[in-house]
Amino acid sequence: MTAADAPDLSRCSLNTATVKRATLEEAVALAAEAGYGAVGLWRDRVQEIGADRAATVVADAGLRVSSLCRGGFLTATGADDVAAALDDNRRAIEEAATIGTRELVLVVGGLPANSAPGQGPRPDAGPADRDVVAARGRVTDRLADLAPFAADHGVRLVLEALHPIFAADRAVLSTLGQALDLAAPFDPAVVGVVVDTYHVWWDPDLRSSVARAGAEGRIAGYQVCDWVLPLAADPLLSRGYVGDGYVDFATITRWVAEAGYVGDVETEIFHQEIWDDDPRHVVATVADRYSRHVLPHLTAA
Amino acid sequence: MTAADAPDLSRCSLNTATVKRATLEEAVALAAEAGYGAVGLWRDRVQEIGADRAATVVADAGLRVSSLCRGGFLTATGADDVAAALDDNRRAIEEAATIGTRELVLVVGGLPANSAPGQGPRPDAGPADRDVVAARGRVTDRLADLAPFAADHGVRLVLEALHPIFAADRAVLSTLGQALDLAAPFDPAVVGVVVDTYHVWWDPDLRSSVARAGAEGRIAGYQVCDWVLPLAADPLLSRGYVGDGYVDFATITRWVAEAGYVGDVETEIFHQEIWDDDPRHVVATVADRYSRHVLPHLTAA
Numbered sequence: 001m002t003a004a005d006a007p008d009l010s011r012c013s014l015n016t017a018t019v020k021r022a023t024l025e026e027a028v029a030l031a032a033e034a035g036y037g038a039v040g041l042w043r044d045r046v047q048e049i050g051a052d053r054a055a056t057v058v059a060d061a062g063l064r065v066s067s068l069c070r071g072g073f074l075t076a077t078g079a080d081d082v083a084a085a086l087d088d089n090r091r092a093i094e095e096a097a098t099i100g101t102r103e104l105v106l107v108v109g110g111l112p113a114n115s116a117p118g119q120g121p122r123p124d125a126g127p128a129d130r131d132v133v134a135a136r137g138r139v140t141d142r143l144a145d146l147a148p149f150a151a152d153h154g155v156r157l158v159l160e161a162l163h164p165i166f167a168a169d170r171a172v173l174s175t176l177g178q179a180l181d182l183a184a185p186f187d188p189a190v191v192g193v194v195v196d197t198y199h200v201w202w203d204p205d206l207r208s209s210v211a212r213a214g215a216e217g218r219i220a221g222y223q224v225c226d227w228v229l230p231l232a233a234d235p236l237l238s239r240g241y242v243g244d245g246y247v248d249f250a251t252i253t254r255w256v257a258e259a260g261y262v263g264d265v266e267t268e269i270f271h272q273e274i275w276d277d278d279p280r281h282v283v284a285t286v287a288d289r290y291s292r293h294v295l296p297h298l299t300a301a
Numbered sequence: 302m303t304a305a306d307a308p309d310l311s312r313c314s315l316n317t318a319t320v321k322r323a324t325l326e327e328a329v330a331l332a333a334e335a336g337y338g339a340v341g342l343w344r345d346r347v348q349e350i351g352a353d354r355a356a357t358v359v360a361d362a363g364l365r366v367s368s369l370c371r372g373g374f375l376t377a378t379g380a381d382d383v384a385a386a387l388d389d390n391r392r393a394i395e396e397a398a399t400i401g402t403r404e405l406v407l408v409v410g411g412l413p414a415n416s417a418p419g420q421g422p423r424p425d426a427g428p429a430d431r432d433v434v435a436a437r438g439r440v441t442d443r444l445a446d447l448a449p450f451a452a453d454h455g456v457r458l459v460l461e462a463l464h465p466i467f468a469a470d471r472a473v474l475s476t477l478g479q480a481l482d483l484a485a486p487f488d489p490a491v492v493g494v495v496v497d498t499y500h501v502w503w504d505p506d507l508r509s510s511v512a513r514a515g516a517e518g519r520i521a522g523y524q525v526c527d528w529v530l531p532l533a534a535d536p537l538l539s540r541g542y543v544g545d546g547y548v549d550f551a552t553i554t555r556w557v558a559e560a561g562y563v564g565d566v567e568t569e570i571f572h573q574e575i576w577d578d579d580p581r582h583v584v585a586t587v588a589d590r591y592s593r594h595v596l597p598h599l600t601a602a
Contacts, residue, residue, distance in 0.1 A: 167503035202468035246469040
C-alpha cells in the first residue's frame, strides 16, 4: 500500500487515547490507511460498540490489537470497593480476550487519602490513608486474586509504572524495577510490564530494569511519547509527540530492542491540543515521529 | 523562653526559602523568637549582607546553620560553562565555611537540552543534549573536581535527589539510592546526601536507601514539606506545609531516626501563598506542624 521507500510501520501502533475525539471505527480506519500494523484500544471506545464488534472492526482492517487500556485501581481498602475493583478488572480481562489481545494494561491506583485524581487529600484522610507501603501490599494481593482468572482467559496483567508525579493519585507503582518485583511471584505469561517512555525515562536504573524485564520475558508493550515542559495545568495532559521534549528515544529504544522486545510500539499521548487537532494529521505526525526517532533504533544491532 | 510543656524545637530549622520575603536578619529573628534551634540559609540572602555578617547574625541569635542552599548545576558541557560552574561552587563552599555550616546542598542540574528551568528544550537541542546518562557522568566528574576544595574547607557536598518531575530541567539525580551511588567514591565527610520528603516520598526503595545512607554516615540533612495536589502552575512552587498533603511523615521520619540521624530538621517550602503570608504566621505554622507530625517520630524507639 505504501511506496517502496516508505517507512515500515508494521510495528507502529496507534493508541486510541491519542485521537481521543475519534470513535473506534474512525481511529482504526485512520491507522489502517496510514499503514500502521496495530492499534491500542481504550475501554471506553470498546464499550461504546461492544467488544465483539470492536474485534471485528480491527480484524476487518487487517490490524492487531497491541493492548487494552486499562484495568487496575487496586488500592482500595473497604470490602465493597475491593469487590467492585475485582469485578471491573474481570470485565476488562474478558474484553481483552474478546478483542484479541493478551495484554491488559493496569494502572494500579493511588493512595486511599486521595479524594480524586489531581485533587488534594480527603479532609478525613488519616495516617493509614497515606501509607504507601500498605497500598503497594494491597496491589500484590489483588494481583493474586486476579491472576488465575486472567490465565484462564489467556490474558496478561500488564503492570504500568507511572511517573512519580502520579504516585499520590494514580499509581503507587513508580519504577519498572518495582513493577518487576511485583510481578516476580507470577508466571511471565500472566503478569508482565509495559515500558512507557513518559513515565520511566528519568529512572537511573532504567537500562538494567529493561534488560531484566526482557530476560524474564515480561515486556508486554513499549509505549512512546515525550516529556515536554512547561507542564500542562493538568499534568496528565502534559505529554508530547515523540521528539518534542526531553526523552532520549534512541537510547531507550535501543535498550528495549536489546532486551529482545519484538512487539508493537504504541504511541499514547494525552494532550489537549493534539486531541483538538484533525485526527488524520495526528496519525500522520505520530507515524513521522515514529519513523524518525524510534524505528531506526528498534532492531538490535 | 517557652513554657515547660511547649514542644521541643531544638532540632527544628527554618529554611529561609520558606519565608522568602524576609531578609536574613528578619528570618533569623523570627526563628529565634519561636524557639527554633537552627536556620537553613539560601545564598541570595547570605550574599545580600555578606557571609561574615550572616555568620554573626545567626550566632548572636543563638542558632545553628543547618545547611547552605545551594550549589550545583554541574551538567554543563562547554569548557567555559564548566569553569563557571566550578567557580560558583567554590564560592559556595567558602560561604558555607564562613557562615559555620559544613553542609552545602547541591542541586546537580538538568539536561543540556534544557533552555531554562520549567521551559521546553532549546530549539537546537540534539540527541546528545538529551543523554541523561552522560549528564550524570559529568556530575560525577565535577564532584571529583570539587571534593578536595570542599575537604580543605571542612565543607560537605550534599547531594539532593530531586523529584523526577525536575529531571529534565533541574536535576538528573532522582533517587536517594542514585545519590548514594554517586557519593560512594568519596569520603562521607566530604560528600553526603539530604533526605527531602517532597522529593523522595514516593520511592519504593526509600526505606532501604535511608538505612544505607545512615550506615554510610552520609545523612547530612532531613528536609520536610508535603506533596500537595493539584500541582501549582509552576510545579516548583507546589510544596505544602507538613500535614497538608500525601506524605507519610510518621513513617519516613521513623526511618530517618532509625538510620541514626540526630541532626536538624529543616522545613523548606516553596509556595506562593505561603510566601505572601505574614512570615511570623508561617514560622508559627511550621513549628506547629513539626511538633505534631515530625517530632513525635524523631527519636528511634
